[in-house]
Amino acid sequence: MNPITSLGELIKQAISKFMSATGVDKNVVEELIRGIQRALLVSDVNVELVMKLSEKIRNRTLTEKVPPGISKKDQIIKIVYEELISLIGEKPYKITIDKSKQYVIMVVGIQGHGKTTTVAKLANYLKKLGYSVGVVCADTFRTGAYEQLRQLLDGKDIPVYGLPEERDAITIATKGVECLSKQKCNVIIIDTAGRHKDQQSLMQEMKMLEENIKPNEIMLVLDGTIGQQAGAHAEAFHKATPIGSIIITKMDTSAKGGGALSAVAATGAQIKFIGTGEKLEDIEVFNPQGFIGRLLGIGDIKGLLERVKIAELEFNKERLKSFTSGKFTLEDFIKQFKEMKKLGPLKKIISKLPLPGLPNIPDEEFEKVETQIEKWSAILLSMTPEERKNPHIIDSSRIRRIARGSGVTEKDVKHLLQQYNLLKRMIKSIKRSPLKLPKRMFSAELGE
Ligand SMILES: Nc1nc2c(ncn2[C@@H]2O[C@H](COP(=O)(O)OP(=O)(O)O)[C@@H](O)[C@H]2O)c(=O)[nH]1
Ligand SMILES: [Mg+2]
Structure with a gap:
């Protein structure tokens, strides 16, 4: 596996x-x-x-x-x-770059992590949002780096600056920013080298670039599949140049990006985007909830929290005990409905419960139950504590008083008592499976 x-x-x-x-x-x-x-x-x-x-x-x-x-x-x-x-x-990252000012982003990271691809993706993304974007290739180590960037952005109407013959990254970056600035580019994204003679000279180059260009933001591109090393990589870059944001790439692969957590801890930077494929469009704004869900192996965390609640209803052995021992009070009865209501529309909840052979309940029935819960809550409020504990003491004159007090008909009050008694009898007869409970509760006749 x-x-x-x-x-x-x-x-x-x-x-x-x-x-x-x-x-x-x-x-x-x-x-x-x-x-x-x-x-x-x-x-x-x-x-x-x-x-x-x-x-x-x-x-x-x-x-x-x-x-x-x-x-x-x-x-x-x-x-x-x-x-x-x-x-x-x-919260998910929200782009707040001002369209009326120049904003320079320097993208750093280890060779192969997806820097160049990400630079192109980001340029294309921001361009679609209405920014005027230009990119600079300041990677003098990888042969064909400039060509790669040009191909990625081919036909996108995004200027790509490069000097393939120039060996000095700082010269290229400086000239690039100057040139694109003249072309009225508002966002300028600089792609950098990810490999050097050795790690130290790479970090030295990043430092020099940062000091000369003074970018508004330094983005670290991290391959989501690298795992444990992510923290160390991030730390090394952060020492050379203060990392302001992080992009995790290759999240479309089996990567869970857990290393990203370590990188965030090492830099204090915010994850802003994720890369989800090799194509230009495969970039998404980072969404913490989705990411944690993915990390935990649970696609949708809201769904989890909902499932937690439903699981609670199923596993609440305490309540089940009071059910079967007959101590199930009228208050418990209404609480049960209210608790289910908290989870959202009844229909949705029922559809999620693992109940085989649940009859198809029409929408009107659900609505009826929901209005009934409102009525029943009002009725309960009009009862005395003694009546709530021992509903069998409620005779017809008390029914009349309760109905008046809660603004419902006497029939409504009788109906509540009937339903409660019905359920109480049913519960007593259930010895083993708690899962039968809601099924029978809802197939019981409602309303009339
Ligand atoms: N599946 C996938 N591949 C990616 C992603 N981002 C980059 N790549 C691939 O990773 C490889 C290295 O990318 P590149 O941009 O050249 O990395 P660089 O050396 O950091 O500039 C290329 O084959 C890209 O297509 C991504 O989000 N998903
Ligand atoms: Mg590259």
Whole structure:
């Protein structure tokens, strides 16, 4: 099996094990943390970072109070997610380059990581957004570097500056910026060499370029597949020239880009774009949520959080216990509906529950249930605490009073009591499978 595919599996295993645990104690949390550590290490996140992250998750889990309305488990999953997100920034990058000023971007990175391709992609991307863009080839090491850039941008109406005979990168970059500036280019992107006689002279060249050109931004291009080395690469470049932003390439391959987390930690720079293929169009603004989801092997983190909640409904053994022991109160009954409602439209939730042979329920029925929940909540508010605990004491005169108090008809009140009794009887008869519960609940007659 591909070890990278197994990463997602590892984290899913850790999470589902956590979800199915009966309670949440220190051991259960520790086991979840270990599972996540394993998964992150497999995805090339640097060991030190993984340890720091675990410590934060552990601390928050032990000290933070659970806000009302969510369970401890919910809270822990959210903490894990939030801590990962906080490493790389909450929101997708928003381009704020001013169209009326000159803005010079210097792109650096190791040979083969995708610098030249990225320079072309970025130029094309910004041009489409209405910027006037020009690029400079200051890579004097790779033969045909200028030609490569020209070919990539062929027919795109983006000027490409190069001096194939010139050996000095600083001369080319200086002249390039001058020339493109005269052509009224607002954004000027400089491609640089990624290899030299040795690493030290490469870093020296980057430093000299930065001092002479004084770019507005230095972007580091990192190959998403390189894993653990990412942190060290980023650090080396950052020492020579302050890295302001990062682009992770080759995210279309099996790369999970876990190394990117280490690179961000080493530079404090923001990941702005990702490369998702070899073509000019294959560039996307970086989206932290999608990235963390991918890193965790879970495509869509919102979906995960939703699944966490649904899993909660399925696994809530405490509640199941009170169901089957007959302690299921009227309040529990309405709480159950309200909790499900929090997840979104009922229809969507039902479709996600693993219920084989669920009858096809028409939309009107769902709407009926939803308006009913509103009514029932109002009815509940008009009841005395005693009535809520022991609904069997509610006789016809009490029904009348409750109906008046909550602005519904007596029939509505009777209906609620009927549904509650029906469900209570049904619950008593369910001995084993909790999954039968919602199915029968919803196939029970609604309304009339
Ligand atoms: N699949 C994939 N390949 C990429 C991506 N970006 C660059 N490449 C490929 O990586 C190789 C090296 O790219 P190049 O731009 O020449 O790297 P440089 O040496 O850093 O300038 C080329 O074959 C590119 O087509 C990407 O996002 N996805
Ligand atoms: Mg290149």
